[in-house]
Amino acid sequence: MDQIRHSGAKRWFFLALCCLVSLVYFIFTSSIHSTVLTRLQVNSNTTAYTRGIQPKVRLALTVTTMTIPTPQLKSNTTSGIEHAVTQTIPRKFDVVTNPEFSNYRLIKSGKRITKGSFIHVAIEARSESQQLMSSGGDFWFATMSANDPHEASTAGRVIDHENGTYSVYFYAAWSGTAEINVTLVHPSKAVEFMNDTLWDIGPKVFWSATYKNFTILSHLKNKANKFYTSCWITRSNDTNIKTLCEFPSPNGLGNYTFVCRPPKDRRCRPLDIIAIDASKTDAATAKSAAGYEDYFQSKYFNKRLTKGPKTIVIKDSNYWIPTSNKEKYNSTLPSSWSYPSHGYWFNYTWTSLLYEDKQWTNSSDMRECLRNKHLMLLGDSTSRQWAHNIGKLFSLNQMSHRHEFHNFFFEDYYKELNLSVRLRFHPQTITGTRIPNKLFIYFADILDSIQTHECAYLIIELSPWAHFQQWTRIV
Numbered sequence: 001m002d003q004i005r006h007s008g009a010k011r012w013f014f015l016a017l018c019c020l021v022s023l024v025y026f027i028f029t030s031s032i033h034s035t036v037l038t039r040l041q042v043n044s045n046t047t048a049y050t051r052g053i054q055p056k057v058r059l060a061l062t063v064t065t066m067t068i069p070t071p072q073l074k075s076n077t078t079s080g081i082e083h084a085v086t087q088t089i090p091r092k093f094d095v096v097t098n099p100e101f102s103n104y105r106l107i108k109s110g111k112r113i114t115k116g117s118f119i120h121v122a123i124e125a126r127s128e129s130q131q132l133m134s135s136g137g138d139f140w141f142a143t144m145s146a147n148d149p150h151e152a153s154t155a156g157r158v159i160d161h162e163n164g165t166y167s168v169y170f171y172a173a174w175s176g177t178a179e180i181n182v183t184l185v186h187p188s189k190a191v192e193f194m195n196d197t198l199w200d201i202g203p204k205v206f207w208s209a210t211y212k213n214f215t216i217l218s219h220l221k222n223k224a225n226k227f228y229t230s231c232w233i234t235r236s237n238d239t240n241i242k243t244l245c246e247f248p249s250p251n252g253l254g255n256y257t258f259v260c261r262p263p264k265d266r267r268c269r270p271l272d273i274i275a276i277d278a279s280k281t282d283a284a285t286a287k288s289a290a291g292y293e294d295y296f297q298s299k300y301f302n303k304r305l306t307k308g309p310k311t312i313v314i315k316d317s318n319y320w321i322p323t324s325n326k327e328k329y330n331s332t333l334p335s336s337w338s339y340p341s342h343g344y345w346f347n348y349t350w351t352s353l354l355y356e357d358k359q360w361t362n363s364s365d366m367r368e369c370l371r372n373k374h375l376m377l378l379g380d381s382t383s384r385q386w387a388h389n390i391g392k393l394f395s396l397n398q399m400s401h402r403h404e405f406h407n408f409f410f411e412d413y414y415k416e417l418n419l420s421v422r423l424r425f426h427p428q429t430i431t432g433t434r435i436p437n438k439l440f441i442y443f444a445d446i447l448d449s450i451q452t453h454e455c456a457y458l459i460i461e462l463s464p465w466a467h468f469q470q471w472t473r474i475v
Contacts, residue, residue: 096187096300097125097138103307104168104182114317115175118340119144121156123166123182123305133164137188142168143181150174154344171341171353175316182305190295201288203232206280207428209260209437211269230277231260233428247271249427252442258428271437276430367394367417372457375421378443379463380429386461387412387423409439426464 107120123140125133142156156168168182186194198204209231234241236248236257244259245268262268289296343352349359360366375390377383384407391398396414403410408429411422427440443464450458 094189095127095129095133096189096295097133097184098128099184099300099303099305101126101128101130101307102184102305104180104305104309106309106312107167112315113172113312114315115172116317117172119170119172119312119314121168121170121180121182121308123168125164125166125184133188135164135188136160136162136166137191138166138184139186139188139191140166140168141183141185142170144170144178145181146174146176146178149176150347152178152344152346154341157340157342169340171344172314173344173351174346175314177311177313179311180309182308184300184303184305187295187300190292190300193289193292193295198288203234204281204284204288205232205428205430206277206284207231207274208277208280209274210272211263212272229260229263230280231258231271231274233258245269249442249445251444251448252427273434274437274440275432275434278432363394370394370419370459371417373417373419373459374454374457375419375459375461376446377421377423377461377463378426378446379461380425380465382465383461383463384408384423384425387421390421405435405439406433408433408435 102123102125104121104123107122109117109120113119121142125136125138127133137160140158142158143153144156145153152174154171154173156170159167159169161167172178207230209229211229229245233253233256236255241257241259243262245262247258247260249258260271294300342354343350345351350357351359360369377387387410390396391412391414394417396416396419398412399415400413401410402413407423408425408431409423411420413420424441424443424446425435427442429435429440443462447460
């Protein structure tokens with residue numbers, strides 16, 4: 001009897017112990033549920049990650065029948081730096097246009113092509129299996145050019161028919177043999193990724209900067225790069241910028257702001273020297289494109305089509321070549337396409353078909369136009385080339401050259417025309433040269449500071465185009 005009682009007590013003890021262990025396990029798993037990294041595998045190919053607090057435990061949950069919407073790249077902020085927290089990894093490399101098997105052909109509307117007419121080229125986008133693509137979206141770039149007897153070129157207008165075929169229209173502004181070049185810049189999947197995903201990931205560009213040291217003693221104490229910092233551009237409504245040093249410019253950056261990590265003493269100071277952080281920028285770009293690298297391989301990027309006519313012959317005619325939108329030309333296209341070509345180059349001179357433009361063919365006229373003027377070039381290295389070559393173009397002797405910092409900020413003066421030419425680079429420029437931050441002024445602030453009387457002699461050129469391709473899209 002004692003044995004039976006002992007055996008029953010033992011069973012109850014083990015049962016209570018099991019319940020206790022189950023209860024503890026339930027409480028433990030419930031507490032970490034919101035902080036673990038949950039991995040969902042769908043058909044063992046599509047993987048989505050949702051990140052909370054960095055977990056110490058990782059749970060793998062395999063789902064075989066559940067349909068999960070394709071996750072979009074969102075952004076969160078940790079210590080002020082945004083990063084992708086949800087990423088879709090392609091289940092496989094999608095079928096895309098392969099330039100090796102794609103082709104183009106000439107669509108003739110008559111027996112010959114004559115000067116003053118439109119040239120229609122049809123593109124067929126084909127996959128690696130040589131099948132016609134069923135949708136559009138590819139980025140094509142097409143040109144027509146000649147170098148004998150004249151230097152001439154024009155870019156074609158590309159029309160996407162969204163069924164794997166495209167039309168390209170060139171304007172035949174000259175006669176003779178012309179070379180056709182049709183290039184696949186990016187397949188549609190790469191375009192979709194850049195438009196729908198990459199643009200919204202930020203930041204993608206980082207700068208390295210130093211804070212100003214107010215005293216010699218502070219400089220000696222902080223030799224070990226204590227005041228070196230990392231900077232980037234983020235949205236002004238980012239709640240985490242409260243922990244960062246902020247350098248806003250409502251006129252120059254709009255709803256964005258320039259931020260830097262604070263120094264170790266947490267005291268924000270003016271920035272002293274700034275330059276692009278190439279390694280961190282490259283790493284951010286590589287991380288942003290993770291899972292999509294195949295779309296940007298040389299096999300698909302910027303490849304010229306080889307299957308199609310390399311050259312065509314344009315016959316001369318008495319047709320008058322238009323020089324502005326006021327002059328109608330022979331177009332068989334719908335009225336909505338009244339300007340399928342923006343213009344063309346002929347003997348190093350650009351002729352627009354969209355607007356009236358003055359052709360400066362007389363050097364003396366150009367010199368008189370610049371006399372007693374102040375030419376302000378606001379931009380990047382393209383503007384710098386213009387600034388350097390103005391004197392050569394007009395055979396002017398430079399009277400003085402004043403530079404604030406190398407080839408980024410300088411002013412030339414030509415006494416013969418009483419002409420001053422000043423170059424200013426834009427802030428947050430993409431260069432490894434370490435530049436004093438005090439030299440940078442936002443172009444919006446420069447324009448706002450112009451006085452009315454200056455309009456009589458001030459000429460402004462804006463060309464800040466080349467350094468913004470990696471910025472986050474403003475939404």
